[in-house]
Amino acid sequence: MSILPFLRLRCTSAAIAVSLACTLAQADPLSVTALQRDGKPLAGAVVTVEAESPGQAAPHPEHATMDQVDLAFVPDVLVVPVHSTVQFPNSDAISHQVYSFSSARRFQLPLYRGKPYPPVTFDQPGIITLGCNIHDNMLAYIVVTTANWFGRTDSHGKWTMPHLPAGRFRVRLWHPLLNESADIERLVEGGSEGSLEIRLSRNLRPAPLTGRPHSWDY
Amino acid sequence: MGLLKHALGLTALLISARTQATDWELSLDMRAVSSNGRESFLDNGQGKLRFDEDHQGIRLGRLRAALDQPLGEVLSAHIEASAWDDDDKNPIDLTEAYLEYRPYPRAGFRSRMRLGAFYPPMSLENRAIGWETPYTITPSAISSWIGEEIRTIGIEGQVDWLGTRLGHSFDLQLTAAIFGWNDPAGTMLATHGFALHDRQTTLFGRVGAPQPDPEFAKKELFHEIDDRPGYYVGAQARYLDRAVLNLLHYDNRADPTAQSREIRDFAWLTKFDAAALRIETGNGWTAILQALVGDTYIAPGSFWLEWEFDSRSLLLAKRMGAHMVSARYDEFNVLFRDDPALPGSEDGHAWALAYTFDPGTQWRFALEWLQVDSTVPQRVVQLGETAFASETKVEISARYSLAGSF
Numbered sequence: 001m002s003i004l005p006f007l008r009l010r011c012t013s014a015a016i017a018v019s020l021a022c023t024l025a026q027a028d029p030l031s032v033t034a035l036q037r038d039g040k041p042l043a044g045a046v047v048t049v050e051a052e053s054p055g056q057a058a059p060h061p062e063h064a065t066m067d068q069v070d071l072a073f074v075p076d077v078l079v080v081p082v083h084s085t086v087q088f089p090n091s092d093a094i095s096h097q098v099y100s101f102s103s104a105r106r107f108q109l110p111l112y113r114g115k116p117y118p119p120v121t122f123d124q125p126g127i128i129t130l131g132c133n134i135h136d137n138m139l140a141y142i143v144v145t146t147a148n149w150f151g152r153t154d155s156h157g158k159w160t161m162p163h164l165p166a167g168r169f170r171v172r173l174w175h176p177l178l179n180e181s182a183d184i185e186r187l188v189e190g191g192s193e194g195s196l197e198i199r200l201s202r203n204l205r206p207a208p209l210t211g212r213p214h215s216w217d218y
Numbered sequence: 219m220g221l222l223k224h225a226l227g228l229t230a231l232l233i234s235a236r237t238q239a240t241d242w243e244l245s246l247d248m249r250a251v252s253s254n255g256r257e258s259f260l261d262n263g264q265g266k267l268r269f270d271e272d273h274q275g276i277r278l279g280r281l282r283a284a285l286d287q288p289l290g291e292v293l294s295a296h297i298e299a300s301a302w303d304d305d306d307k308n309p310i311d312l313t314e315a316y317l318e319y320r321p322y323p324r325a326g327f328r329s330r331m332r333l334g335a336f337y338p339p340m341s342l343e344n345r346a347i348g349w350e351t352p353y354t355i356t357p358s359a360i361s362s363w364i365g366e367e368i369r370t371i372g373i374e375g376q377v378d379w380l381g382t383r384l385g386h387s388f389d390l391q392l393t394a395a396i397f398g399w400n401d402p403a404g405t406m407l408a409t410h411g412f413a414l415h416d417r418q419t420t421l422f423g424r425v426g427a428p429q430p431d432p433e434f435a436k437k438e439l440f441h442e443i444d445d446r447p448g449y450y451v452g453a454q455a456r457y458l459d460r461a462v463l464n465l466l467h468y469d470n471r472a473d474p475t476a477q478s479r480e481i482r483d484f485a486w487l488t489k490f491d492a493a494a495l496r497i498e499t500g501n502g503w504t505a506i507l508q509a510l511v512g513d514t515y516i517a518p519g520s521f522w523l524e525w526e527f528d529s530r531s532l533l534l535a536k537r538m539g540a541h542m543v544s545a546r547y548d549e550f551n552v553l554f555r556d557d558p559a560l561p562g563s564e565d566g567h568a569w570a571l572a573y574t575f576d577p578g579t580q581w582r583f584a585l586e587w588l589q590v591d592s593t594v595p596q597r598v599v600q601l602g603e604t605a606f607a608s609e610t611k612v613e614i615s616a617r618y619s620l621a622g623s624f
Contacts, residue, residue, distance in 0.1 A: 093623075094241065095288065099322050101383065108322045110291040111238065129383045133292075133322055137459060139382070205387055209459050209498055211539065213576045215346050215619070 028193040030164040034157045034173055035199040041157025042200065045175040046079050048147035049161060052168040052187070056148045058082075063119065065089065066130070066140065068096050071214055073130060073140030077176060082146050085119035097133040104128050104144060127174070139208065141176055166191030177204040241286040243347065245619035247279035249355075253611040256603065259410040260304050260417065260426030264597045266566070266590040267611050268304070268356075268415035278303040279355075279416070279615055281310075282348050292321045296336075298348060302417060305427035307438075311420030313349065314369075326384045330376040335421050335440075338370050338450055339393055340466050342496040343506050343533065349418060353504070353544040354572040355586040355615050356414050358531040360492070360510045360548075365418040366425060367406050367439050368468075372397030372447065382458060393452040393466075401443040401472045404486030404514030405435060408525050411564040412550040414590055435483035443485040444476035464494040474517040484516040490527075502537040524555040525562060540577040546570040561599045566592025584615040 030049065034042035061083040067074045068090045080086065090096045090113050099108040104126025109117050111134070122128065122144040132138040143150075153159045166189075173184040179202045188194055255270035257263025263270065269277060281301040288294045298314040316334025337349055341361045346352040351361065374395035381388045406425055419425050425437040448470035455463045472485035490512025497505045511528040528551050535544035547569055554562030572586040589610045597603040 093621075095238075097291075097322075101323050101325055111288050129385075131323070131380070131383055133320060133328075206458055206460055206500055209500065212537075213352065213540075213578055213582075215576065215582070216352055 028164060028191065030161040030169075030171075030188065030190070030193075031195040032153070032159045032161075032171060032173075033195065033197045034153045034159075034175075035197065037200045037203050039199070041153070041155065042175060042204075043153055043155045043157060044077060045153045045157070045159075045173050046077060046143050047151055047153060047159045048079075048143075048145050048172045048174075049149040049164070049188075050145075050147040050170045050172070052170055056165070056167070058146065059148060059150075061085070063087070066142065067091055068098075068132075068138070071135055071138060073138055075140070077141045077143065077152065079143045079145060079150050079152065080122060081150075082125050082144050083121065083123055084144070085121045086142060087115065087119040088117065089115040095134065096138070098130060099133055100128045100130055100142075102126065102128040105142075108133075137208070143174065147172070164188075164190040164194070171196060171198075173198050175204070177207060179203060179205050238288040239623040241621070241623045243282070243284040243286075243619065243621045245280070245282045245348070245617055247282070247615055247617040249277045249279040249616075250614040251275065251277050251611065252613075253609070255609040255611060256597070256607050257601070258426070259406075259413050260415075262427060262429060264410055264594050264601060264603070265607070265609060266411075266413045266415075266568075266592055267588070267609055268413075268417055269611060269613070270609075279617070280348075284348065289317075292319060294318050294320070300348075300418070300420065304417060306420065307423040307428075308420065311423045313418045313420055315421070323378075323380055323383070326380050328378045328380060330378070332370075332374045333372075335369055335371045336374070337364065338368065338374075338395065338466060338468065339376075339391075339452060339454065340364060340464065340492055340494070341508075342462055342464055342494040343508065350416070352574065352576070353506075353533060353535050353542065354546060354570050354574075354588075355584050355613050356416050356570060356588050358508060358533070358546060358548050359412040359414055359529045359550040359568065360508050360531060362413055362415050362417075363407065363510075363529070366413070366415075367400075367403045367419065369400060369419075369421065369440060370395050370397045370450075371399040371421075371440060382456075387458055389456040391454040391456075393450070393454070395450050396447050397449070397470075398442045398445075398447050399440045400448060400470050401476070401478075401485035402435075402439045402441060402481065402483045403470055403472075404488035404525070405439070405483055406437070407514060407527050407552055408486075408516075408554075408562055409435075409437075410596070411552045411592070411594060412527070412529060412566070414548065414568050414570075414588060433482065436481040438481045438483075441478060441481050441483075443478045443483075444473035446471050446473055446485075448472070460498055462494075462496045464492075466492045468492070468512075474515045474522075477518075484518065486514045486516055488512065488514040504533070504535040504537070506533040506535075507531070526553045526555060527551065540575055542574045542576070544570070544572045544574070546572075559595065561596035564592060564594040564596070566590060566594075580619050582615075582617045582619070584613075584617075586613045586615075587611075588613070 034045045059081040128142040130140045251269040255267035256265035258265045258270040301310040319331040379390040450468040452466035469489040472487040474487040476485040494508045531548040533546040549567040551565045568590040574584040
């Protein structure tokens with residue numbers, strides 16, 4: 001699934017509302033390509049781009065949704081700016097019990113169906129691991145970021161930022177199946193067209209199994 | 219069964235005060251069977267199959283009803299009832315009934331507690347609802363025996379370390395339980411050895427038809443005879459959702475000199491160790507390796523009688539969407555320690571091939587071929603049959619399930 005239109009929209013609206021960085025500065029695209037150790041594209045990786053020096057507008061908090069469909073969280077990874085709120089509807093016919101004990105945001109939503117609870121606010125940056133206390137195979141992540149720009153790589157492992165202004169930026173890459181020994185970070189200079197290729201040094205962990213009938217209790 | 223009755227009473231009370239919807243499941247599993255099996259152990263024979271030569275054609279596989287009632291945030295009640303139509307003592311009866319306490323995880327750990335009657339966390343094969351295996355119609359010799367003779371009627375505690383929620387690749391679990399009302403466990407191994415069947419003995423029922431001789435044991439498994447609780451301890455390690463290793467040590471701590479007039483049986487001192495490993499790959503393959511080794515004793519008068527038992531099985535399955543093909547090999551042995559040539563010993567092995575079609579709707583279909591080759595000296599003494607038997611069964615299952623809440 002391409003997220004490029006969404007990102008373009010984000011950059012444009014942020015520019016109009018706050019900084020005009022996207023339209024006024026000498027800005028050029030930044031293209032990030034994430035590759036697995038064997039050279040295959042890494043789809044769905046979270047890319048964040050954060051200015052090293054102040055002056056860039058922080059993204060606006062969002063009202064996002066993490067649904068529960070067919071005994072799985074949808075999407076599997078949600079990236080939101082810090083101070084965003086996330087709604088956790090349950091679209092399944094059976095009850096779920098959502099929890100996080102991640103240090104960035106601890107919360108629990110008692111057994112429910114439908115949409116009985118108000119959204120949860122995420123005020124601290126970090127990676128929040130979500131689980132269901134009834135169905136241990138349900139697993140998802142919310143990445144709460146202070147980065148100025150962010151997105152996920154497409155099926156070609158690619159994420160493009162249409163306008164990276166001049167300055168120095170820290171690019172971070174994260175994926176739930178990463179097996180690297182350290183966080184993946186790169187410094188880039190804005191103001192000229194650039195492309196960044198990040199190749200993992202270790203194999204990914206195996207992806208969660210899919211497609212098993214729900215009559216299996218695990 | 220006192221504790222269980224209290225637990226059921228408590229459950230009924232709590233359900234009557236319920237504030238959340240009750241989830242229910244109902245399923246009917248019909249079979250078409252072709253079998254050349256010897257007279258089934260369910261009919262007091264020495265056949266290894268549920269459906270023998272005299273029980274072919276259209277049969278009831280299982281009629282199952284289950285209720286799941288949340289009681290507040292972290293407590294819930296589960297009840298499983300089934301009808302099997304195998305000359306049972308009760309036409310419909312419970313297989314499991316328990317309260318589960320499942321608080322929220324904290325700092326990577328979660329505790330769980332179950333109170334009532336339930337299966338120990340042992341079979342990696344019987345992972346489907348209703349303690350069924352999704353791979354075949356008939357579970358392995360080990361799981362068949364667990365379903366026949368073993369049930370925890372007591373309290374079980376578990377602690378999970380949820381490593382996968384902390385960025386690691388592993389989860390760990392420790393289990394401990396104290397139970398009663400399982401003193402006869404082992405009596406069926408000594409009577410007919412292992413069998414391969416999908417029957418689960420019900421909590422208030424018995425194994426199959428009544429004994430023809432009123433002096434014989436009643437084949438009721440869930441009784442407390444010596445007022446000594448048993449225990450099990452177990453550990454489980456998981457690698458993501460790809461591999462599970464399960465270990466369990468079980469000891470019902472029965473007093474083998476104790477007897478029950480009510481069920482005309484002994485307290486069988488039964489201990490076993492079980493290990494199971496399940497590996498699943500991203501392209502649909504599953505391998506399940508199971509092993510069980512143990513012994514059971516009774517001490518009538520001045521005698522001390524001991525039976526050793528062990529079994530192993532390997533299952534390979536390949537899932538292609540809604541279709542799955544499985545193959546399993548089982549071997550099993552019972553050794554009557556006093557004299558291996560005497561009735562009570564046996565050895566055998568079994569092959570199973572199965573195809574299942576589970577499109578994720580209300581229907582599930584399965585086709586199974588099962589062959590059990592066994593040498594049972596008891597056949598000669600008790601029935602005048604040959605000790606060796608090769609029993610084959612082909613079975614089709616069509617199961618229709620409904621679920622909802624009220």
